[in-house]
Amino acid sequence: MIAQGECGGHPVVYLDNAATTQCPRPVLWALENYWLEQHANVHRGVYCRSSQATMAMEETRQHTAEFLGAASAREIVFTHGTTDGLNLLASAFGDAVLRPGDLVLATEMEHNSNLLPWLEVCRRSGAVVELVPVTDAGELDQEALDRLLEQKPKLLTLCAVSNVLGTVNPLKDIIPRAHAAGTAVAVDAAQALRHGLPAVTDLDCDFLCFSGHKLMGPTGIGVLYGKEEWLERFGPACFGGGMVKELDWPDVTYEEIPGRFEAGTPNLSGIAGLGAALEYLQAVGRKRIAAYEGELLRYAAEKLRAIPGIRVLGDPARRAGVLSLDLPPLSAYDAAMLLDKKGFALRSGRQCADLLHRRLGLSGSLRLSPAFYNTREELDALCQALEEILSVSRRAGIPVGESHG
Numbered sequence: 001m002i003a004q005g006e007c008g009g010h011p012v013v014y015l016d017n018a019a020t021t022q023c024p025r026p027v028l029w030a031l032e033n034y035w036l037e038q039h040a041n042v043h044r045g046v047y048c049r050s051s052q053a054t055m056a057m058e059e060t061r062q063h064t065a066e067f068l069g070a071a072s073a074r075e076i077v078f079t080h081g082t083t084d085g086l087n088l089l090a091s092a093f094g095d096a097v098l099r100p101g102d103l104v105l106a107t108e109m110e111h112n113s114n115l116l117p118w119l120e121v122c123r124r125s126g127a128v129v130e131l132v133p134v135t136d137a138g139e140l141d142q143e144a145l146d147r148l149l150e151q152k153p154k155l156l157t158l159c160a161v162s163n164v165l166g167t168v169n170p171l172k173d174i175i176p177r178a179h180a181a182g183t184a185v186a187v188d189a190a191q192a193l194r195h196g197l198p199a200v201t202d203l204d205c206d207f208l209c210f211s212g213h214k215l216m217g218p219t220g221i222g223v224l225y226g227k228e229e230w231l232e233r234f235g236p237a238c239f240g241g242g243m244v245k246e247l248d249w250p251d252v253t254y255e256e257i258p259g260r261f262e263a264g265t266p267n268l269s270g271i272a273g274l275g276a277a278l279e280y281l282q283a284v285g286r287k288r289i290a291a292y293e294g295e296l297l298r299y300a301a302e303k304l305r306a307i308p309g310i311r312v313l314g315d316p317a318r319r320a321g322v323l324s325l326d327l328p329p330l331s332a333y334d335a336a337m338l339l340d341k342k343g344f345a346l347r348s349g350r351q352c353a354d355l356l357h358r359r360l361g362l363s364g365s366l367r368l369s370p371a372f373y374n375t376r377e378e379l380d381a382l383c384q385a386l387e388e389i390l391s392v393s394r395r396a397g398i399p400v401g402e403s404h405g
Helices: 025-038 048-068 082-096 116-125 142-149 171-180 268-284 286-305 332-340 354-360 376-396
Strands: 076-079 103-107 128-132 155-159 184-188 207-211 222-226 244-248 251-254 323-326 347-349 365-368
Touching (some): 025 048, 076 082, 082 116, 082 207, 082 222, 103 116, 116 128, 128 142, 268 286, 323 332, 332 365, 332 376
Parallel strands (some): 103 155, 155 184, 184 207
Antiparallel strands (some): 244 251, 347 365
C-alpha cells in the first residue's frame, strides 16, 4: 500500500482512487529532483538550466504522446487537469465551429466538468446541448444516441468510464457512428487510462482529456490531446507570454500548435511528476494494472452484493474503476463518516455527477474505487466494517437518511 498513516487509531485504507491516486516514490523523487536540480523557466532563457528545463518538458510531451498512442507530440497540450482541458476545448471549439442552432451532444452520465463548459459555450454561441439518456442498467441508450446523431451534431462529448457507475462506454463502436454523421468526438478519459483505454489513433477520437493525479502523478497537471488537423483550426483560448510568435501592435501572430494553447509559465514541476508517473505505470505494466484492478472490482462487487441492505448501483456490461453504493438506512455521508473512524477513505456525495444521481433517484452515493496497490484483504475488511455499521444502525433504529450531496 502506498498511502500510509493512521486515522482514529486505524491504519488508513485508501479507496478513493477515482478522485485522486497516491503518488509512488519515483514520482516524489522526480518532484524533489525538479525543485533541487531543474527549476527554471522554459522557452525563455539561453542559459543551461533553462535549456535543460525546456528539454525535460518537451521530452515529457513526447512521452505522453507515446503513452496515448498519438501520432505526434504536437497533438499534446499541457493543461491543469481534465477540467481545464475540457474548458479549453469547449472555448476553442465554440469559437471555431459552433454557430446559432448547432447541436452538441453530451450524456446523462457526465461529470459536471464535461457538461458545464459545453452548456456555457453553447449559450454564448447560440448552439444547443442535448443529452444522451442512460438506461436502468447504467449504460448509454444506444438507440437514443443514433436518433440524436441523425440530427448531425457538431460534437459528441462523453466519458470513457463513468465516475459513478464505472460504466465502460463502447467507444470503438460509438466513435465510427458519430464520424459517419459528421460529428467530432471528445473523450473525458479521467477515469479510464489505468483501465485499458486503447491508443487514441486506434479509437480515432478527435479529442481526449485526462488528469495526472488520477494516474499516480501530482495534482494541477493534465493533458488535452487533439488531432493535429483540429488543433490547427483553433485559436488560443488564453493569452499572455510564451504563446506569441510576433507582436507588431496591434497585429499578433501566435505560436504554432501546441504552444499557442500554453500561455504563461507551465506547471513545470507537475510536468516532471507526470512524466515520472507515466514511466512508473509503464514499468509496472498497464495491462497488469488493468487486469488486477478489474479483478479487485469484481471481487468487491460480489462481496458487497452479499451484504443485506447494500445496493450496488448500475449493472453495465463492462465496468471499471468504481462501485457506487446505496445503503439505507444510512446516508452516503453518514456511512463515509463512520467508515473514516475505522480508517477507510471512501467518497460520498454526488461525485460531481448531479444529472446521473437525479436519474438514479438519489441525492448521493458512497463510492469505492480501488487501485492496484489495494488488496483483497482490504476489501474484506471494508465489507466487515460496512456490515458492522449497518447492523448497529438498524439496532439503533436510525431512519432512512439523505445524502448531504
